[in-house]
Amino acid sequence: MSQSDRFGKDFFESGKRKPWLYKDYNYEELYPLFRFAATAIKTQFNPERVLDVGCAKGFLVKAFRDIGIEAWGIDVSEYALSTAPDDVRKFLYMVDLNSDALPFADSYFNCVAFLGTIECLDSHKKILSELRRVTQPGAGMYIRTAYRTDPEDTIRRNVHGRGYWLKEFSRYGFKLLPTWQGPFANQWSYGTLLFERK
Helix, strand or coil, X not given: CCHHXXXXXXXXXXXXXXXXXXXXXXXXXXXXXXXXXXXXXHHHHCCCEEEEECCCCCHHHHHHHHCCCEEEEEECCHHHHHCCCCXXXXXXXXXXXXXXXXXXXXXXXXXXXXXXXXXXXXXXXXXXXXXXXXXXXXXXXXXXXECCCCCCCCCCCCCCCHHHHHHHHHHCCEEECCCXXXXXXXXXXXXXXXXXXX
16 A cells, blocks of 8 residues: 555545544644644744645645745645645645655755654655755754554554654754643644754
């Protein structure tokens, strides 16, 4: 099964509610949460250009743009991108985060949102290398990731503890910022980390 198929309609609209499946990934219910996240990230980093890694249907990209911040999104799911709101679809790119180069110039972004995505990758090496390339020195990164998951979870293949991620992000030139919980912390054993590109 391809990455795009794994994150197809069943992942987003299965009618099942589990930590690794959505019952109904819909705008009306989720946009307010993403608007809250965008506002919190703006308060923390005051970014000019944000990249949402694993943007799904682009709700966070829309939330950033609605508050006046240039935002772009990347995701592997053809289904999610095709069902994004019309006004943000042109700011979203289909990218396999395991292997593809990002369609952006060097040092283009000064902020990255990485919400519930890195644990779903087969490998995080390519995307971390690319994020290093497309971010400016001093760029902020807000990451939310699962530190553990259910044994039946077939979606999250790259689950590690906090210490592991601190070492990995450091290897790619990102330093940990003081603890900040922010939005979406501690859901389904999720942790929130803040980094700055060295």
